[in-house]
Amino acid sequence: MRDIKSTLKEILQANTSPEVFSWIEEDRPLNNAFMLLPRKTGKAPLNITTEQSTAISQAIPGFSVDDWTVDHLGRAYLLMNLDSSNKEEYFRKIENLFLAAEMGEQVALYSSLPLLSHHELWIKRCSEGIRSNIATVLEAIMYNNPYPSQNLDQAAWNQLVLKAFFTDKEIGKITGIDARANKDLAYVISDYAHERWAAGRELNPNMWRLVGPFIDDKLFADIQRLFDDGKLTDRRAAALAIIASNYAPAKTLLTKYPELEKVIENKNLSWDTILG
Amino acid sequence: MCCTHSFEEVKNEPLSPAVSLDGIKGMKFFDPHVHMTSRTTDDYQAMADAGVVALIEPAFWLGQPRTGIDSFRDYYSSLVGWERFRSSQFGIKHYCTIGLNSREANNEALAEQVMELLPLFVYKEGVVGIGEIGFDDQTPAEEKYYRLQLELAKESGLPVQIHTPHRDKKGGTKRSMDIALEHGLDPYKVIVDHNNEETVKDVLDRGFWAAFTIYPFTKMGNERMVEIAKQYGSERIMVNSAADWGISDPLAVPKTAALMKIRGISDADIELITYRNAITAFAQSGQIDEADFANVGGTIDQSQKFEGNTILRGGQQPRVDKSSIIIS
Numbered sequence: 001m002r003d004i005k006s007t008l009k010e011i012l013q014a015n016t017s018p019e020v021f022s023w024i025e026e027d028r029p030l031n032n033a034f035m036l037l038p039r040k041t042g043k044a045p046l047n048i049t050t051e052q053s054t055a056i057s058q059a060i061p062g063f064s065v066d067d068w069t070v071d072h073l074g075r076a077y078l079l080m081n082l083d084s085s086n087k088e089e090y091f092r093k094i095e096n097l098f099l100a101a102e103m104g105e106q107v108a109l110y111s112s113l114p115l116l117s118h119h120e121l122w123i124k125r126c127s128e129g130i131r132s133n134i135a136t137v138l139e140a141i142m143y144n145n146p147y148p149s150q151n152l153d154q155a156a157w158n159q160l161v162l163k164a165f166f167t168d169k170e171i172g173k174i175t176g177i178d179a180r181a182n183k184d185l186a187y188v189i190s191d192y193a194h195e196r197w198a199a200g201r202e203l204n205p206n207m208w209r210l211v212g213p214f215i216d217d218k219l220f221a222d223i224q225r226l227f228d229d230g231k232l233t234d235r236r237a238a239a240l241a242i243i244a245s246n247y248a249p250a251k252t253l254l255t256k257y258p259e260l261e262k263v264i265e266n267k268n269l270s271w272d273t274i275l276g
Numbered sequence: 277m278c279c280t281h282s283f284e285e286v287k288n289e290p291l292s293p294a295v296s297l298d299g300i301k302g303m304k305f306f307d308p309h310v311h312m313t314s315r316t317t318d319d320y321q322a323m324a325d326a327g328v329v330a331l332i333e334p335a336f337w338l339g340q341p342r343t344g345i346d347s348f349r350d351y352y353s354s355l356v357g358w359e360r361f362r363s364s365q366f367g368i369k370h371y372c373t374i375g376l377n378s379r380e381a382n383n384e385a386l387a388e389q390v391m392e393l394l395p396l397f398v399y400k401e402g403v404v405g406i407g408e409i410g411f412d413d414q415t416p417a418e419e420k421y422y423r424l425q426l427e428l429a430k431e432s433g434l435p436v437q438i439h440t441p442h443r444d445k446k447g448g449t450k451r452s453m454d455i456a457l458e459h460g461l462d463p464y465k466v467i468v469d470h471n472n473e474e475t476v477k478d479v480l481d482r483g484f485w486a487a488f489t490i491y492p493f494t495k496m497g498n499e500r501m502v503e504i505a506k507q508y509g510s511e512r513i514m515v516n517s518a519a520d521w522g523i524s525d526p527l528a529v530p531k532t533a534a535l536m537k538i539r540g541i542s543d544a545d546i547e548l549i550t551y552r553n554a555i556t557a558f559a560q561s562g563q564i565d566e567a568d569f570a571n572v573g574g575t576i577d578q579s580q581k582f583e584g585n586t587i588l589r590g591g592q593q594p595r596v597d598k599s600s601i602i603i604s
Contacts, residue, residue, distance in 0.1 A: 035399045039562070100349060102356030102400045134361040200604075 004059040004115065005080050007052055012077050015046050015070045024074055025081075030093055033078055034105065038071035045069055062146035062175040063114050075108035076115055084117035091121050098125060103134060111140040113147035122147070127156045130163055138167060142174045149176025158185045161210065165192065171206035172272050178209070186214035190222050197225075205237035209271045212241030215250050223250060227257070236274050239264060297326055297530055299537040303547070304570070307331040307529045308554035309408070309437070309469060309489065309516035312359055312370070313338070313351075319519070319526040320366040321593070326530040329569040330369040332558060333359060334408040334437050337379045339521050345389040348376075352397045360402065365593045369569035371558070373407030373437045374398050381421035382413070391424055398432050404561040405429075407437025408469060411448045414441065419455070426459040434561050435465045437487075440475065442494065449475045453482055467557050470495055470518070476504060480512060485557045489518040490528035498532040502539045510548035514557070 013021050020040050024033075046068050053066055065073055084090040094116065098109055110129050113122050126148055129141050141148060141160070148160055157180050164171060171177060189207050196203050208226070211219055226238035239260040242250045254261055263269040305328045312320070312333050323331075333355055342348055355372040363370035374397045376390045397403060406429040411418050429436045436456065441448035449468060456466050463483035471479055471486045472495070479486040488504065489495040501515060517528035525531065533550045537543075558564055596603070 031396055032399065035396075035401075038401055100353055100396050102353075102402065103360050104401055106357065134358065136361070 002055045002059065004056065007055045007059065008065070008073065008077055008080065008115075011046060011048055011052055011065070012070070012073050015044070015073070016041055024077060030078065030082065031097065031100075034075055034097055037074045037078065038104070041070045041074045043069045043071050046073060060114050060146060062144065062149070064144040067144070068111075071104070072108050072111070075105070076112040079109075079112050080115050087118055087121070090117065095125070103136060106132075106134065106137045107140040110137060111145055113141075114145060114150075119147070119151055123151050123153075123156070126152060127159070130156070130160045133167070135167065138163065138169065142169055144173070144175060146175045149174075149180050154180075154182055154184065158182070158188060161185060162188065162192070165189075165204055165207065168204075171204070171209065181210045181213055183214045186211045186219060190219055193222060203234065205233050205274050206271060208237040208241040209244075212244035215241065215245040215247040217249075220247060220250055224253065227253065233274060236260065236269055240269065240271060240274065295531065297534050300327065300530060300533045300546075303327050303530075303533060303543075304329045304551055305529045305533065306551045306554045307516050307526075308467070308514055308558060309334055309487065309518045310526060311336055311518070311520040312363060313354065314521040315519060315526055317362070317366075317593070320363060320368060321595075323526050323530075324366040324368055326527050328368060328527075328529065330371065330555075330564075331363070332371045332373060332404060332437075332554070334373040334405075334439075335375050335377065336408055336439075336520070337377045341383070342380060342386070345386065345393060348386075348390050349393055349396075352393070356397070356400050356402060371402050371404045371564065373405035374400075374403050375406045375409040375425055375437075376421055377408060378410055378412035378418045378422070378439060378441075381418045382415055384417050387417065387421050391421065391428075394425070394428060395432075398428065398434060402563055403434070404558040404563045405435040405437045405467070406432070407467075408439040409436065410439040410452050411441045412439075414444065414448055414451070422452070423455060423459065426456060426461060429465075430459065430461060435467060435558055436461065438466060438468045440468060440470045445470075445472065446474050450478060453479065453484060456484075457482075465557075465560055467514075469516070472496060473500065473504065476508060476513075480508060485512045485514065485553070488513070488515045490515055490532050491518050491522075491524050493523065498528070498535050501532055502536055502541065505536060505541050505545060505549060506539075510545040510553070512553065512557075513549050514553040515549055516554075 012024070016024070023040050024037065046065065048066060053064065056063060056065060079094065082090060082093065097105065101109055113126060116122060126141065129137060132138060142164055148157065152160065161174070161177070164174060189210055193203055193207060211222065215223060223238045223241060226234040230238070235257065239254055239257060242254045243264055245251070305326070307323070307328055308331070310331050310333060312331065335352060335355060338351070352374055355374070360370045374394060376387060376394070381387050398406065406425050409422055409425045411422065426436065438452050438456070440452060453468065457463065467485040467487050468479045469487040470489045476486050488501055490498045490501060495518070505513065515529055515532050517524060517526050519526040519528065529550050533546050536546050536549070555564060555566060
């Protein structure tokens, strides 16, 4: 398997002129290089081969730079070039970038978390990023970024997922969304659903994706409500949730909706297509 | 509207014409000086509706003096971070100028630290100048940090946005220009702000850009602005709102354009004064790409959802019906 840095270097070289690439490689204060980089590279979307894309997802599962621009990758590359042997100095340098980052820099920094050394150093920073209300920053943390699911504790992870619902993110694009489902989160989401119902507001059907594996007698009441009072999307969500459950009464309930069972079985309905 | 108007004039025009921006429908505006940090989201919405497609937020005094360097850093960070995002939600491109304002230059111990901090920000994307800097009380400390920041502008190649003082405006404006020239700045890269009838001629004659702040009671009114446009034309002249935490108007630029239209200023001149000149002046920073905002507006269907998600196209915020008593 190819090492991630050599793949990213190859992509960056293919997307910059030799002059610009050597500018990136030159030694200068990190702050300046990081800030000035887009002036040198421009901001064009990256051209990436299928092989390169595959090599990246093999090196870091869940990670992708397919949607990145050349300045975005250039900044990530600067971070990867840092000497990380002195942990404290390494942390201070990168943390300083966070402290004065403009919007594009924040996106580059947070989306590069999986590429940084000493994973344990960035947990607080990542949790702080989730508190941001800047949409692109949240997306940089949530989408195509395996760092949160691999490093955050359960409380911080649950915050991330709730924040995603509150800010209308695409739940299916969150790396590790199903793997890190947990009972606490299922219960908080149930409470959230009750609040939305009380307010007369619509529910994101993907909420039930996180409830399904934990259906018990309490959560089952919500599932029944989806079937009884919900629209077609709600019933679809309830059916998909039951598929992930071992709770017997739920399994029995689903048999009353053979047409939903059938579309799921035929792979014509999934969490990714539920709104389609 | 008292002693300077004759009775006939008053009789012939309504005292306060109702706001109508019909005459400027479809026109785009660039407000090169507005402190959005101090404004509400309603203002962003209203500005977008009135045709404002881009703006510049100069770093300034927040009303409450800062006592530590971190307050400055967080403020500058917000100008390139949070405020930039807030603006983008309404389809308005947000730029800023970064600098130490004249009032706070008087806290010298802090000012020294700010000077060390500035290079961390002036090269950021979307930073289109050093500003707003200049004189307030015209103290020696103000002059010192004004000069130091002019040097920073030279070094970074950025335009300068000069705040001219309220008190002793004429003298302060002249002094600001003298010092800028003394430091070897090209006047074509310097925007002298808050001009009035008394300062404009000198500013233009010496090759600087003359910005006018349309701000009720303390700065320019837009009727006076129309007269200035008639007398001086549109070359190197621009208007802004400088809307902030005071009684001010974030729609000052489109309203002034509307009044110019009613009073017979040509569309070409209106475009230069309320849009194009600001871009020409501040694009010398290399940080303005007109394509980023020239085509916004037009057809944004607020009900359109993106990939089935409730994220609205173009990052637009959903609208609330302000005329309804029901809030849902």
